[in-house]
Amino acid sequence: MNDSESKKPVILVIDDEVQIRRLLRVCLEMNGYEVVEAATGESGLQEAVRCQPAVVLLDMGLPDIPGLAVLKRLREWSQTPVLVVSVRYREEDKIAALDNGANDYITKPFGTGELLARLRVILRSIQPQPRAEVFRSGPLSVDLTTRTVKVDGRTVKLTATEYSLLLMFVRHAGKVLTHGQLLREVWDMKDADKTGPLRVYVGYLREKIEANPAKPVLLVTEPGVGYRLVVES
Numbered sequence: 001m002n003d004s005e006s007k008k009p010v011i012l013v014i015d016d017e018v019q020i021r022r023l024l025r026v027c028l029e030m031n032g033y034e035v036v037e038a039a040t041g042e043s044g045l046q047e048a049v050r051c052q053p054a055v056v057l058l059d060m061g062l063p064d065i066p067g068l069a070v071l072k073r074l075r076e077w078s079q080t081p082v083l084v085v086s087v088r089y090r091e092e093d094k095i096a097a098l099d100n101g102a103n104d105y106i107t108k109p110f111g112t113g114e115l116l117a118r119l120r121v122i123l124r125s126i127q128p129q130p131r132a133e134v135f136r137s138g139p140l141s142v143d144l145t146t147r148t149v150k151v152d153g154r155t156v157k158l159t160a161t162e163y164s165l166l167l168m169f170v171r172h173a174g175k176v177l178t179h180g181q182l183l184r185e186v187w188d189m190k191d192a193d194k195t196g197p198l199r200v201y202v203g204y205l206r207e208k209i210e211a212n213p214a215k216p217v218l219l220v221t222e223p224g225v226g227y228r229l230v231v232e233s
Contacts, residue, residue, distance in 0.1 A: 008032060008033055008034040009032075009033050009034070009054035009055070009123060010033070010034045010035075010036060010051055010052070010053040010054055011024075011028050011033045011034070011035050011036070011053060011054065011055050011056075011057060011119070012036045012037075012038065012044065012047055012048055012051060012053035012055070012056045012057065013025070013028075013035060013036070013037050013038070013057045014038045014039075014040075014041065014043075014044030014047075014056060014057065014058045014059060014062070014067075014070065015037075015038075015039070015057070015058075015059040015062075015085065016039050016040065016059065016061070016062055016063050017059070018039075020059070020085075020108070021037050021039070023112075024057065024085075024115075025037065027112045027115070027116070031116055033119075036051045036053065039063075040062055040063055040064045040065075041062040041064050041065040041066070041067065041069065041070040042064055042065065044056075044058070044062075044070060045070060045073060045074065048074060048078065048080065052080075053080060054080075054081070054123060054126075055080070055081045055082070055083060055119060055122055055123065056074070056080055056081070056082045056083070057083050057085050058070060058071060058082050058083070058084050058085065058086075058102075059084075059085055059086055060084060060086040060087075060088050060093065060097070061086065061087065061088070067084070067086065067097075068096060068097065068100060071084075071097065071100050071101055071102060072100055072101070074101070075100065075101040081103040081122045081123075081125070081126060082101065082102045082103055083102070083103060083104045083105075083106065083115075083118060083119065083122060084097045084102045084104070084105040084106070085106055085108065085110065085115070086105070086106075086107060086108060087107065087108045088107070089107045091223075091224035091225060094176075094222075094224075094225050095178050095180070095225055095226075098176055098177075098178050098181070098225065098226070099178055099180060099181065103122055103125075103175050104118050104121075104122060104174075104175060104176055105176065105225075106118060121173075121174035121175075121231055122174065122175075124174065124231060125172075125173060125174050125175065125231075133145065135170045135173065137173065137218060137229065137230060137231050137232045138217070138218060138230075138232035139151050139152045139211070140209050140218055142166065142167075142170050144167075144170070147163060149163070149166065149208075149209075151208070151209050156208050156209065158205075158208065159204075161186065161201060162201060162204055162205055162208070164186050165182070165186050165198075165201050165202070165205060166205055166209075168181075168182060168185055168186060169219065169227070169228075169229035170229065172229070173229045173231050174228065174229070174230070174231040175228065176222045176225060176226055176227075176228045177226045177227055177228065178225055178226040179195050179198060179225075179226050181226070182198055182226065182227070183195070183197075183198055186198075186201075202219065202227060205219055206219055217230065218230050218232075
């Protein structure tokens, strides 16, 4: 094995469907990834220990133990990014996965282009960051040292709450943050049903960072689940 091959990101696919594993292997290997497969939750956890993957693609409907249980057990000892790939499309399934440590969630059937894009976002998010962090996405820049926010080079003034909310999105850029996560971290609220303050302040942020707040392209809504800050070149 040469150096370039040894540095390929390893993707662990935990899914009991042979056809899905075959599709993912072909797609991922064609795009420069190394693929390790597991057909059960238990074997997936064992492979996660053995191969130390860059990302885990996890199905929720496994034959031995539920995918959510696999996720919880993985999170007991590892922060390896997990992208859930599941036929389950209900909001409560997505929220449960995200609240228990999944980095993102995509439903079957899915487009391979979208899957690869979500993988790239996850891999970018785990790259080491320089000490003087300046987050950039499209026209938006956030200097985390000076707490300066700019849009197209123009300084934007935020309130303390607006900045705290934006900081949550920046720290988890590209990831879906649920209503519950945001309410707990920014407002210290445990009732995820009381989303009024969150919706209001997301609206305030969009007014200040989006070119067209009515059609946001940076701070986008994941219907019924939460919000995501898009990472653009």
